[in-house]
Amino acid sequence: MPVVLEHLGKRFGDGAPVLDDVNANIRQGEFVALLGASGCGKSTLLNIIAGLEAPTSGALEVPSDGAAFMFQDAALFPWLTARENIELALKLRGVGKAERRTKAQELLELVHLGTAGDKRPHELSGGMRQRVSLARSLAQDRQLLLMDEPFAALDAITRDLLHDELERIWKETGRTIVFVTHNVREAVRLGQRVLLLSSRPGRVVQEWAVTEEHRTDAGLAGQLTGVITARLREEIRRHAK
C-alpha cells in the first residue's frame, strides 16, 4: 500500500478543522480521483501526502522517497526552455549530465512534445505547458504522483485530450496517481476509484468504483456522474443557512 491515511486531521491555528478523520488506502498503481467542492481541504490533503504540510492528528504512510507533484498552473520556470525545465528536475534528483539530455527528450516525446523542447513556457499554449509540467513531474521518478486540479484552467477541447493523454501515460508508466478535482465528470473519466470529500471539515464520505465499461459506455458513465453529482450536492446543501 503506497498511501495509507488513518484518522488524519488538520487545523490551522485555533480555526475549525480543515480535515477531520480522513481514512483512505491507495493501492500500488491505482488511479484515485479525490472529489470535493471548494473548501473541502483537497489541496491541504494533497500537501500533507506530499510532505509539504504536517497533519495535526492521525497517521499517514507514504512512500519513503516522497511524491511527485503537479500543480494547477503549470508553474514552469520562465527563464528555462521546456527541455531545461525537465532537465532541472532530473538534475535536482542527481541524474548525470549526459543522461539528463536523453531522459528529457524521452519524456518530451512521451507527452508528444518532442519538437517543442527548445520553446520557452510563454511560447507554449496552456495545454502544452501542462504536458511539460506532467513530463517534469514524471522526471522526478517517484512511484506516487499527486495532481492538484492540473487541468482546471484549460479549455474543454484541450482538457478532453489531456484526459486521454494522462490515462495513456498512467498505463505506460504504472504510476500511482492521486488526482484532486472539483469536476465530477473529470473524476469519473479518470479515476478507478472516486473518493468524495465533504466540506468543512473534509472527510471521505463515500466512494465509487469506476470500471472499464464506464470508459467506453457514455450512458453508464453518465449515470454514475449523475449519482455522484447528486451526492455532492447533498454535501453542499448541508452548508445552506
Added chain:
Amino acid sequence: MPSNPTPLAEAPSEPETRHVHAALTRTSTGHEDLRELESGLDSLQSDADRKHRIEWSRILLPVAALVVLVLVWQFYVSLGVKRRDLVPGPLDVVTQMGVLWSDGKLQESVWTSLQRGLVGFLISVAIATPVGLLLAQVAPLRRAFGPLISGLQVLPSVAWVPAAIIWFGLTDATVYFVVFMGAIPSIINGLISGVDQIPPQYRRVGTVLGASRLQMALQVILPAALPGYLGGLKQGWAFSWRSLMAAEIIAVGGTIGFGLGSLLDQGRDLSDMTIVMAAILLILAVGILIELLVFGPIEKRLLRRRGLLAGSTR
C-alpha cells in the same frame, strides 16, 4: 451541471463515430489519433515565430532628438544673451574636445574613470550578490540589517569622501571606497526586492523537486529574481559612476590618477567653460553608452526570453 446530461447518454448512430463521446469517456481512438489531435491543437494554439528586424526608428529617433537639442543650443548661443566664455556654443566645445584629444588628456581621463568605475562596480557586484541573497533568504538577518542597507542607499556616497580621505589619503583606495559605499547598498536592495517579487509557487516547485537550500538559492531564487536584480545592477552602476565623479572632483592630487572628475575640476580652476562642458558631456556619454551597449541589450534579452516584452514601449 445537470444530474444526468442527455447529450452524453445518447448512443452515437454512425459506426465511424462510435468512439467519439464527450468528456466522460475516451475521446480519441488510439495512440496515433491522440498524437495527431494534439499536434493539430498545438499548432492552432501557438503563435507563429516572428522575425526580429532592425528597427530604424530605434536608431533614427534618438539621433534626431540629439540633433534638435544641439540646434537649439547653437540657436541660443547665437542670440548672444550671455557672454560667449560663460556659455560656449557646441562648436567651441567640440573644438576643445579636439584639443584635449590631441593632448591625450581626453583619452587618459575617460580611460582612468571608466576603468575605475568598472572595476569598482564589478567588485561591488561580487560583494553585494552573496550578501543580498543571504539577507533575502534569512529572515533574522534581513530584519537586523535591512533598514541599515536601505538607509545607506539614501545616504549620498559623497558624504563618505572626507572620511575616506582621512583614512586612505589621496589614493585610489579613497575613490574605490566611495564607489563601494554607493553601489553595494543599491545592488543589495535591488536583489532583495527582486527576491520579494518571486511568485511563491516557484519555491514550492523547488521544494517538491527536492532542491537543497543552496540549490534553491542558485537554481530557483537567483534566476527568478533576475529582472529585479538587473534593475539593482543598473542602479548600482549609476551610483558607482556618480560616486566616482564626486570622489574625483573632491579628491584631486596625490597618487589619484587623472579622471573625468579631475578634468572637470581642472576646467573650474582654469575658469574654462569649454573644458567644463566637454567633461560633463563626456561623463554623460559614458553613461549613455554603458546603458545602450551593456544594460539595454541584456535587459531586453532577459525580458524577451521570459515573454515580458509584449506590449512594452521598449
